Amino acid sequence: MVYFPSLGSYNDRDGINVEAFISLAPCRRETVFFTMAEPFIKVENLFYSYEVPSMEPIPALVDISLRIMPGEFLAIVGHNGSGKSTLAKCISGLLTPTQGQVSVLGLNTRQPANQRQIRAAVGLVLQNPDNQFVAAVVEEEVAFGAENLGIPQDSLRRRVDQALLDTGLQQERYANPHNLSAGLKSRLAIAGILAIAPQCLILDESTALLDPLSRASLLLMLHELHRSGLAIVTITHYMDEVIDTDRVIVLDAGKLVIEGSPRQVFQQEARLREIGLDLPPVGQIARGLRTRGLDIGYPLTVEELIQAHQEHKYD
Amino acid sequence: MIDAVVRIQHLAHTYLAGTPLAAQALIDASLTVLHGSVTAVVGPNGAGKSTLLHFINALVRPASDDQVQVLGLDTHTPSLDIGVLRRRVGLVMQYPQQQLFERFVGDDIAFGPRQEGLQGEALRKRVFEAMEVVGLNPLTFIDRHTFSLSGGEMRRVALAGVLAMQPELLILDEVTTGLDPRGRKQVHELLRNLRDRGITVVFASNDMDEVLEIADHMAVLYQGRTVAEDIPTVLFNSMQSGQWGLLPPAAMRIRQGLVQAGIPLPPGISSLSGLEEALWQVWRD
Amino acid sequence: MASLEGLRHVSIGQYLPTGSFVHRLDARLKLAACVALLAALLLARGYLVNIALLIAIIGLVTAARLPLSYLLASLKPALPFIVILTVMQLLFYGRGTGGSAVWVEWGSLVISAEGVQLVVVSLIRFIGLLLCVSLLTNTTTSSALTHGVEWWLRPLTAIGLPGHELALVLAIALRFLPILGEELEAIGQAQASRTITTGTVSRWHFMAGARRIANLIVPLFVSTLRRADELALAMQARCYQGGKGRTQLNPSNWRTADTFAALVAVAVLAVVIILRHFPIP
Numbered sequence: 077m078v079y080f081p082s083l084g085s086y087n088d089r090d091g092i093n094v095e096a097f098i099s100l101a102p103c104r105r106e107t108v109f110f111t112m113a114e115p116f117i118k119v120e121n122l123f124y125s126y127e128v129p130s131m132e133p134i135p136a137l138v139d140i141s142l143r144i145m146p147g148e149f150l151a152i153v154g155h156n157g158s159g160k161s162t163l164a165k166c167i168s169g170l171l172t173p174t175q176g177q178v179s180v181l182g183l184n185t186r187q188p189a190n191q192r193q194i195r196a197a198v199g200l201v202l203q204n205p206d207n208q209f210v211a212a213v214v215e216e217e218v219a220f221g222a223e224n225l226g227i228p229q230d231s232l233r234r235r236v237d238q239a240l241l242d243t244g245l246q247q248e249r250y251a252n253p254h255n256l257s258a259g260l261k262s263r264l265a266i267a268g269i270l271a272i273a274p275q276c277l278i279l280d281e282s283t284a285l286l287d288p289l290s291r292a293s294l295l296l297m298l299h300e301l302h303r304s305g306l307a308i309v310t311i312t313h314y315m316d317e318v319i320d321t322d323r324v325i326v327l328d329a330g331k332l333v334i335e336g337s338p339r340q341v342f343q344q345e346a347r348l349r350e351i352g353l354d355l356p357p358v359g360q361i362a363r364g365l366r367t368r369g370l371d372i373g374y375p376l377t378v379e380e381l382i383q384a385h386q387e388h389k390y391d
Numbered sequence: 392m393i394d395a396v397v398r399i400q401h402l403a404h405t406y407l408a409g410t411p412l413a414a415q416a417l418i419d420a421s422l423t424v425l426h427g428s429v430t431a432v433v434g435p436n437g438a439g440k441s442t443l444l445h446f447i448n449a450l451v452r453p454a455s456d457d458q459v460q461v462l463g464l465d466t467h468t469p470s471l472d473i474g475v476l477r478r479r480v481g482l483v484m485q486y487p488q489q490q491l492f493e494r495f496v497g498d499d500i501a502f503g504p505r506q507e508g509l510q511g512e513a514l515r516k517r518v519f520e521a522m523e524v525v526g527l528n529p530l531t532f533i534d535r536h537t538f539s540l541s542g543g544e545m546r547r548v549a550l551a552g553v554l555a556m557q558p559e560l561l562i563l564d565e566v567t568t569g570l571d572p573r574g575r576k577q578v579h580e581l582l583r584n585l586r587d588r589g590i591t592v593v594f595a596s597n598d599m600d601e602v603l604e605i606a607d608h609m610a611v612l613y614q615g616r617t618v619a620e621d622i623p624t625v626l627f628n629s630m631q632s633g634q635w636g637l638l639p640p641a642a643m644r645i646r647q648g649l650v651q652a653g654i655p656l657p658p659g660i661s662s663l664s665g666l667e668e669a670l671w672q673v674w675r676d
Numbered sequence: 677m678a679s680l681e682g683l684r685h686v687s688i689g690q691y692l693p694t695g696s697f698v699h700r701l702d703a704r705l706k707l708a709a710c711v712a713l714l715a716a717l718l719l720a721r722g723y724l725v726n727i728a729l730l731i732a733i734i735g736l737v738t739a740a741r742l743p744l745s746y747l748l749a750s751l752k753p754a755l756p757f758i759v760i761l762t763v764m765q766l767l768f769y770g771r772g773t774g775g776s777a778v779w780v781e782w783g784s785l786v787i788s789a790e791g792v793q794l795v796v797v798s799l800i801r802f803i804g805l806l807l808c809v810s811l812l813t814n815t816t817t818s819s820a821l822t823h824g825v826e827w828w829l830r831p832l833t834a835i836g837l838p839g840h841e842l843a844l845v846l847a848i849a850l851r852f853l854p855i856l857g858e859e860l861e862a863i864g865q866a867q868a869s870r871t872i873t874t875g876t877v878s879r880w881h882f883m884a885g886a887r888r889i890a891n892l893i894v895p896l897f898v899s900t901l902r903r904a905d906e907l908a909l910a911m912q913a914r915c916y917q918g919g920k921g922r923t924q925l926n927p928s929n930w931r932t933a934d935t936f937a938a939l940v941a942v943a944v945l946a947v948v949i950i951l952r953h954f955p956i957p
Contacts, residue, residue: 155571156543170912192915200913203569207903208910212691212851216819219925221914226921236925252691254855258436268914284569287435287597288638313571316641352573357641357663364667370674378648385654388674410746411692450865474871482869488902489859490866492895503870538898552870 115143116181116276116307117167117198123175124162133174136162138330140176144309146275149302151318151338152311153353154327160311161203163327164278167309168200181275196225199269203281205261209253214245214264217253221272239270242301259290263297276307283312315342315356319376326351343374396560396591397424397447398460403615404442404451416442418615422593424560424608429582429592431602431623434612435636440595441485443612444562447593448482449473462560478507481558485565485595487545488538496540496548497533503556521555524584526577543574550581561585563594567601579605599640603627603661611635624661642666687750688806689853692814697933698740699815703824705934709941710812716948717804722956723793725948726800732944733807740815747810748803758802766795813850822847823928826919840919848907856900863895 119142125133137159144150144167152160165171166178169185180197183190199221202208211217218236227235240246243263248256253264262282269277279298283291295317302308310317318324324341326334328351334341342348342359355363355376362375362384372384399422406414416439424430432440445451446459449466453459459466462479484490493499497518501509504517519529525547532548540548546566553561563582567575582592582605596602602609603623611619611626613635619626627639638644642663649670650656656669693699698706713733720726737744751758769791780787813821825843826833833839 155573157541165909168913170909192917195913195915202906202910202913204906206855207906210818210848210851210907210911212818213693216817216925219819220911220916223922223924224915224917226923229923229925229927232923232925250693252693272915281569285436287636288599289435289633289636292638315572354572358645360663361645361667361670364664365670365674368671370671378645381645382649382652382654385649385652385670385674410749411743412690412746445865448869450869477869477871484862484866484869486862488899489862489895492863492867492891506871556870 114146116146116148117142117144118177118179119143119163119167120178121176122163122166122173122178124159124166124171125174136330137166140330140332142325142332142335144276144307146307147302147305148307148323149299149321150307150309151321151324152309152327153313153315153318153324155313155352158327159330160327161280162330164200164280164309164311168198168278169194170200192225196272197274198276198278199272199274200278201265201269201280201282203284205265206254208265208268212252212254213249214251214253214256215240215249217264218245218267218271221268225272235271235273239267242270243267243297257290259286259294262286262290262294266297270301274306276309277301278309278311280311281313282310283314283317315354315359319356326353338376339374342376394426395423395460396426396462397422397593399423399443399446400458402443402446402453402458404439404446404453406442415615419617420612420615421617421620422610423620424591424593427586427589427591428607429586429594429605431606431609432593432595432612433597433599433602433609433637434595435597438612438636439615440612441564444482444564444593444595447560447562448480449476450482478503478556479558480560480562481553481556482562483546483550483553483564483566485568487542487549490549490552491537491545494536495533496527496535496537499537499548500552500555502552507556517555517557518551521551524554525551525581527551543570546570546574546578554585558590560591560593563592565595565597567596567598575601597637599627599637603640603642611637624659627661628659686854686857687747687810687814689813689850690810691817691851692742694741696739696741696815698736698811700933701815701937702928702930702934703816703820704827704928704930705938705941706812706816707821707824707828709937710808712941712945713808714805716945717801717808719945719952720948721952723796724956725951726797726804729944729948730800730804733804733811737807737811740811742811742814747807747814750806750810751803758799762795762799765798766791769794817926818847818851819924819926820928821850823924827928838918840922844919852900852903855903856896859899860892860896863892863899867891 119140122137122140122142123135124137125135127133140163152163154160162171166173166185167180169178169180169191172186178185180190180194183194185191185194209217210220215236218239219232222232222235240249243266245260245263245267248260248264253261256264262285266277266279266282277298283294286294291314298308298310299320310321312318318341319338321338324334324336324338325332326341326348333351334344334347342355345355345363348355354360358378358381359374359376362372362381365372370388372381372388375381375384399420402417402420404415404417406412406416420439420443422430422432422443432443434440442451446453446466447461449461449471453467456465456467461476464471464476466476491499493502500518500521501514504514509517518533522529522532527544527547532544537545537548550563550566567578570578579601582594586592594606606623609621609623609626610617618635619630627643630637630639632639632644632647639647640661642661642665646656646660646666654670654673656666656673660666660669713729717726717729720729734744737747766787767785769786769788777789778786779789779792816824822840822843825846826840829837829839829843832842
């Protein structure tokens with residue numbers, strides 16, 4: 077958030093009340109959380125290969141082990157084809173591992189009987205919203221997932237209203253999804269998942285097709301959702317989206333190569349350069365200043381850079 | 392009309408006019424592209440960038456004279472030979488999968504030159520050249536199925552298919568959107584190469600860092616209107632953050648934050664390295 | 677290239693909320709009424725009844741506050757085919773069976789009164805059919821449509837056929853038509869932007885148009901499959917496991933107006949069937 081200092085309000089659109097949004101936060105999710113010590117998703121020695129007729133299977137994920145805690149904000153970064161989307165699909169139970177185990181809330185994704193519960197707990201939002209819409213009206217599109225779960229009508233109505241409020245789409249309730257702007261389409265895709273009331277939201281490059289302002293406002297929305305207790309896993313190429321997360325994992329050619337807090341990850345500059353990933357802009361400036369011999373540490377945001385400046389001044 | 396390759400003035404366009412689905416894409420759009428320049432058409436999603444670019448390729452034609460002139464030709468003229476225009480103006484679309492229609496990569500790239508009557512060795516040479524320019528190994532890619540390619544590879548094939556026609560003017564519609572940083576860098580390098588070969592480039596983008604890095608000139612499109620046209624650094628220095636649905640380049644946003652915190656930095660810094668240099672000066676004192 | 681934009685203009689499968697009373701009618705009724713009207717169109721004989729039916733349908737379109745020109749514009753891409761078919765039918769129909777009047781005779785080409793009637797009636801039927809289906813989708817949300825079809829398929833579900841799945845497939849297929857129209861336009865533009873054969877606008881506009889559309893089918897097919905793949909994945913991610921145990925945000929409710937409309941539809945069909953036995957021009 078710090079990275080967009082000029083974006084004063086939560087949203088660039090009218091009619092969205094940020095205060096109302098935050099005050100609703102504690103009572104809105106119909107979820108019971110596990111104790112903090114218990115990982116919510118466990119990935120153990122996961123291998124996944126795509127089967128291609130008359131060819132060797134193509135390995136997409138190689139020996140990945142990972143734990144995701146309830147309420148965590150995790151970022152997965154890596155190049156196109158590094159296996160990010162495949163990992164997301166494995167975690168949400170849409171793909172079954174070739175080898176190894178994935179379990180959600182202690183339920184193994186291999187068991188077909190667990191599918192429904194797993195998908196209801198882990199909501200995956202795919203990249204291109206255009207190909208995901210089933211309904212001709214926004215509110216029915218939002219309801220689709222919850223309808224599948226057999227949620228009774230009055231509770232369904234509440235969930236849809238809440239999801240529309242969470243994503244700032246109340247005004248578009250009766251619109252045709254197809255006619256929305258790109259930014260609103262992404263929000264709608266997320267609203268459709270929120271109505272399922274998952275404990276974890278996985279976003280597969282949801283910001284990749286958006287302009288910078290829509291992207292920034294979507295990110296603010298994600299942080300609000302996170303604050304309300306939702307675990308979020310975001311897949312992205314944009315390094316500036318990673319700074320505010322709890323933890324980052326870097327994938328390269330299907331392997332998990334770096335893992336840690338954003339700070340820890342961005343300190344491994346040589347490693348990142350090897351993979352061909354850049355630092356966020358402030359990090360790049362700081363790196364340049366360090367190579368000139370200035371001891372300013374590893375700031376990633378403008379605030380941290382200012383702080384580094386002030387500490388330097390009073391040394 | 393000395394050097395202007397494209398001159399668009401007060402252009403308006405409504406899709407599906409007169410139906411309940413009517414959508415006004417352009418209200419008052421203007422654009423000037425000088426010969427040999429790299430010009431960016433900038434704006435948020437839905438600002439009308441694609442529509443404007445389609446006019447340059449005469450995919451959409453204006454309602455009256457003197458609105459769209461491309462390479463000195465008025466695309467409103469009913470007797471205009473569109474074939475001749477399109478041979479000189481290459482368009483790479485936003486979604487490459489929509490642009491590829493042949494089964495094999497080689498055939499797809501050869502589609503344009505074949506119509507020029509190129510055959511045999513000459514055709515082969517043209518296709519290979521185009522593939523090398525975009526960084527595709529001809530031997531491994533020429534017989535690949537177009538639909539088995541990854542997103543990044545599709546973009547390159549689409550670009551090669553257009554370059555194989557040897558256009559004087561190349562139009563690119565958000566070709567880096569959705570690409571990873573490595574893919575973006577490769578495209579940027581490619582565009583600089585093309586400019587060095589004398590090809591005029593027009594590209595649509597909503598990434599200001601990209602515009603700053605490769606464009607000589609930019610036009611800002613906002614809700615169907617051209618709201619500004621200038622040199623990128625000049626424009627960025629005068630624009631507010633969030634204005635026209637855009638964010639200034641990262642370096643400018645960071646500079647603004649630092650100046651607000653009382654760190655004395657000179658104006659006019661637009662690149663990260665420039666900012667680094669300025670900070671170095673401040674710190675050393 | 678204005679005709680390329682026409683490809684985007686598919687009104688079948690669009691949903692256009694205008695808040696009219698037709699929109700508020702129950703989806704089950706609208707489906708049945710649509711089928712009844714289509715049956716009436718196919719069964720009606722002679723000019724008069726067909727024209728009366730077309731007028732009635734146009735009346736419904738107006739009542740639904742849908743612009744007629746917008747629905748009819750869907751015909752534009754198909755126009756070349758329609759014109760060719762009409763002319764062929766007119767010329768090669770022959771003398772007919774009933775020994776009807778022959779208006780023009782030139783070698784083996786004969787234009788008879790019966791041939792003309794057949795062509796005109798076919799055109800009316802085609803337009804009526806298009807309007808009926810457009811009317812249905814433009815006034816019914818896909819979710820309501822799915823539930824409507826599902827309701828009518830209940831007998832099938834009872835004997836073990838996947839009624840809900842069939843209904844959903846139908847509703848989604850209809851909903852994707854306009855999207856495919858847009859896709860077709862984009863692919864067409866991509867081809868056009870690389871088509872550099874010398875010449876201005878082709879004189880053989882119709883034939884060229886028909887051929888161009890044929891060229892677009894393969895890429896369209898591939899992209900449709902890819903979309904379908906992604907849609908399936910997105911539906912799975914939202915816990916879709918078939919119709920069992922699904923609930924509904926906006927359940928349908930049958931009102932008096934629906935009963936009334938149903939009676940009218942049945943009456944129209946009955947009248948058309950009865951009129952078949954009377955010699956009306």
